[in-house]
Amino acid sequence: MNDILNQLGQVLEERRRADPATSYVASLHQKGINKILEKVGEEATETLLAAKDATNGSSETRDAVVAETADLWFHSMIMLSHLNIEPQAVLDELARRFGISGLDEKASRPAS
Ligand SMILES: N=c1c2ncn([C@@H]3O[C@H](COP(=O)(O)OP(=O)(O)OP(=O)(O)O)[C@@H](O)[C@H]3O)c2ncn1[C@@H]1O[C@H](COP(=O)(O)O)[C@@H](O)[C@H]1O
Numbered sequence: 001m002n003d004i005l006n007q008l009g010q011v012l013e014e015r016r017r018a019d020p021a022t023s024y025v026a027s028l029h030q031k032g033i034n035k036i037l038e039k040v041g042e043e044a045t046e047t048l049l050a051a052k053d054a055t056n057g058s059s060e061t062r063d064a065v066v067a068e069t070a071d072l073w074f075h076s077m078i079m080l081s082h083l084n085i086e087p088q089a090v091l092d093e094l095a096r097r098f099g100i101s102g103l104d105e106k107a108s109r110p111a112s
Pocket residue numbers: 008011015022023024025026070071074
């Protein structure tokens with residue numbers, strides 16, 4: 001799984017210097033952070049609406065969740081790239097958390 005994310009990360013870096021007329025990724029960078037965040041928000045909303053529909057368990061609704069989640073991950077990666085954050089940093093953070101129960105982590109936080 002990391003392979004395709006890393007390969008896509010490399011393509012996204014190359015596309016930052018591409019012609020916005022021929023590259024969707026370059027066109028988003030040209031439009032700026034507000035447009036990129038708008039796309040992330042839009043794809044997040046579409047993902048949750050697809051997931052809500054998928055509770056009937058049909059293959060069509062499952063496919064829609066997969067497609068919308070791919071859109072969300074893709075646009076989140078453009079957001080990271082725009083902010084000069086490598087996708088590997090997110091993978092490293094997930095690796096750091098691996099095996100640590102969310103309930104244990106929450107219980108270990110200082111009282112606020
Ligand atoms: N994975 C993707 C990918 N997923 C989705 N999209 C595009 O994301 C766009 C936005 O999706 P939407 O469904 O929201 O489309 P829309 O409603 O028309 O979008 P807006 O007009 O609202 O911006 C569409 O044009 C999709 O084709 C992608 N475009 C590119 N990639 C990857 O990025 C690489 C570089 O792409 P370019 O920069 O275009 O060369 C490609 O080779 C692919 O590997």
